[in-house]
Amino acid sequence: MSPRLFLQVLSLEARNRLSYRAEFWLNALVGFGVEFAVVYFLWSSMFRESGKQEIGGFDLQGMVTYYLAVILLGKLVRTQRFEGGVSTDIYEGGLNRYLVFPAGYFPFKYAQHLGGLVPAVVQFLLFALVVAFFLDVPPELRPSPTSALMALAAIAVANLLYYLLDYAIQLVAFWADNVWSLDVAKWFVASLLGGFMVPLSVFPAWLVPWLEALPFRFFFDFPARVLLGQIEPAEWARGLVVALAWCGVLALVGRGVWRRGVEQYAGVGI
Amino acid sequence: MIQVHKLSKAFTVHKKDPGLLGSVRSLFRREQVVKQAVREVSLSIEEGEIVGLIGANGAGKTTLIKMLAGIIVPSAGEATVLGHVPWKRDDRFRQQIALIMGQKAQLWWDLPAADCFLLLKEIYRLPEAQYRETLDYLTEVLGVREQLNIQIRRLSLGERMKMELLAALLHSPRVVFLDEPTIGLDLTAQRAIREFILQYREQHRPAMLVTSHYMEDIQRLCERILIIREGELIYDGSLRQVMEKFATHKRITVHLRPDKPVPELSAELRALGEVLQRDAELVKVEVPRADVPAASAKLLQELPAADLVIDELDIGTVIERILSQRAEVPASELPASEPSAS
Incomplete structure (x- = not known):
């Protein structure tokens, strides 16, 4: 696919998604406000009840900051569900048109996915401003220009990795009548082992090497810690290389699943 | 091809x-x-x-x-x-190639047609001049210039179909x-x-x-x-x-004279073919092609006829019969298994 076509698909999808104003604000307020309120009250009471000053290396203020970072950047990493997703294309026959076009299916969908993220980027920037001006972030966790730039790369890789995992799972629709449960399982595993539900440092020490061997930590934990300045440049570079290697593995899996799936695709209807 | x-x-x-x-x-x-x-x-x-x-x-x-x-x-x-x-x-x-499916929209529902076409221009890598020329020609012939900037989902079915055709033919x-x-x-x-x-x-x-x-x-x-x-x-x-191959029967319609009583159809007449309609005004029968002259003569002889019309079955009826398996396909009419040379 030519870069020009990729950008055009991205831009069209972005314009399309930005035209849904109500969805934009609802998503922003509910997606951010509610999630943040829940973790704030939950962790406040956990610190209060346990009497501990520190859990998983964070005090209450640090923990709240971690969640702020994770919820904000999570918007840029998680797949924004929309009409015409991969499994919908397979179930409803929308895939037909892409098989007839002289353009690859994956780049097309990834460009659409990135375009669909544009509202999330706007929301991210809006909330980042709110956080910067109105919330009390501990000085040692305030992002510096360097950590912000490093985080940008970590978020971009996290986004690609998450999309590749999502894509491979959605392709199961070639065989299964429904991929919804797989989707839920994916989110549960990714959010638990990726640091969205709790920081990975909260897990017992013996589990940490296992968590580090898996790709999930690159979704939320790694970019959040990079943003909060907790990761040194050398570790950051190493992390990016490992995450990109995981991208390669998932891309190969996706390619294999696609090839087999499309061989027996029925195109809906006889 | x-x-x-x-x-x-x-x-x-x-x-x-x-x-x-x-x-x-x-x-x-x-x-x-x-x-x-x-x-x-x-x-x-x-x-x-x-x-x-x-x-x-x-x-x-x-x-x-x-x-x-x-x-x-x-x-x-x-x-x-x-x-x-x-x-x-x-x-x-x-x-x-192009594929147009009337039952399934190929265009993107949320986009105006003009945006869809621009996307197709990139997908098929059409040179600007060729794209403009083809688009102008097709919008003109299909009469959809006014609808180019309306979202596909807001078009009428007919307009949408025209846009689908246009989109499919942009790359000639x-x-x-x-x-x-x-x-x-x-x-x-x-x-x-x-x-x-x-x-x-x-x-x-x-x-x-x-x-x-x-x-x-x-x-x-x-x-x-x-x-x-x-x-x-x-x-x-x-x-x-x-x-010629499948319309093996014809229909004979006899319009009856209103001043005469309607007679019963004799067994011989009924044996000629299938009686499709019989009332005070007309009798309609379907008979094998070869029997048309004899059947016509018999009908004229037995019925108080004001007029007689012989019709071919219409193509729709013939094909409907072939599809519903009511028409036999003679073995000699099956297509050759080898495609004809191009």
Whole structure:
């Protein structure tokens, strides 16, 4: 696919998604406000009840900051569900048109996915401003220009990795009548082992090497810690290389699943 | 341009018993059923030809088209379109074909048509000048200039179909597959689409394969038709010849004189053929072609006739009978298994 076509698909999808104003604000307020309120009250009471000053290396203020970072950047990493997703294309026959076009299916969908993220980027920037001006972030966790730039790369890789995992799972629709449960399982595993539900440092020490061997930590934990300045440049570079290697593995899996799936695709209807 | 040799497609579908118990049982054991959608179809289509593909629902028309457009992979057999094997999906092949499905929108619903076309311009890598010229021509002929900036989902069915046609032809394809292009459209829109297809054929000479349930489409567009029944190609030839081969009967209508009582039909008369209608005004019978003179004479002799009319069955009725298996297909009329040389 030519870069020009990729950008055009991205831009069209972005314009399309930005035209849904109500969805934009609802998503922003509910997606951010509610999630943040829940973790704030939950962790406040956990610190209060346990009497501990520190859990998983964070005090209450640090923990709240971690969640702020994770919820904000999570918007840029998680797949924004929309009409015409991969499994919908397979179930409803929308895939037909892409098989007839002289353009690859994956780049097309990834460009659409990135375009669909544009509202999330706007929301991210809006909330980042709110956080910067109105919330009390501990000085040692305030992002510096360097950590912000490093985080940008970590978020971009996290986004690609998450999309590749999502894509491979959605392709199961070639065989299964429904991929919804797989989707839920994916989110549960990714959010638990990726640091969205709790920081990975909260897990017992013996589990940490296992968590580090898996790709999930690159979704939320790694970019959040990079943003909060907790990761040194050398570790950051190493992390990016490992995450990109995981991208390669998932891309190969996706390619294999696609090839087999499309061989027996029925195109809906006889 | 299109060569097909013994192409077959079988689908495996899961069968599930009705009711809650059936659903629970299917959790543990699923019965698989193989459905043969297309059986050993052979054909060839040349440049500039518009060929009609006719068959009942589920006969395998769409499956055949999807195989030729490269969307699905056949179970057996061979096909080449413009020298390419369709299901290998070579870009050089996809650059030269178009698929229009009346039942399934190909365009992006949320986008205005103009944006869809710009996207297609990039997908097919059309030079600016060629794109402008083709777009101008097609919008003019289809009369959709005013609707270019309206979201596809807000267009009427007829307007949407015109946009679909326009989108499919922007890159001047050499092979066009049209799967029920006029379905659900009103008569005016149907006519407009048909006229446009004919005009396009004159100027670009593509090979076109059209399916439609409307006989008007087939009669107006196609000189040649393919009839497919339960996945098998049972006729490949001209529309005119279908009548000669399959219209084995004619209808005789006798208009009765109002001043005479209506007589009972004699057993001999009833034995001539099937009596389709009999009332105070007319008697209508369907008889084998060869028996028309004798039957006419007999009818005139026995009935107080004011007038007598002999009709051919209309093409729609003939094809409906072939499809519903009420018309026998003589063995000699089956299409040759080898496609004709191009």
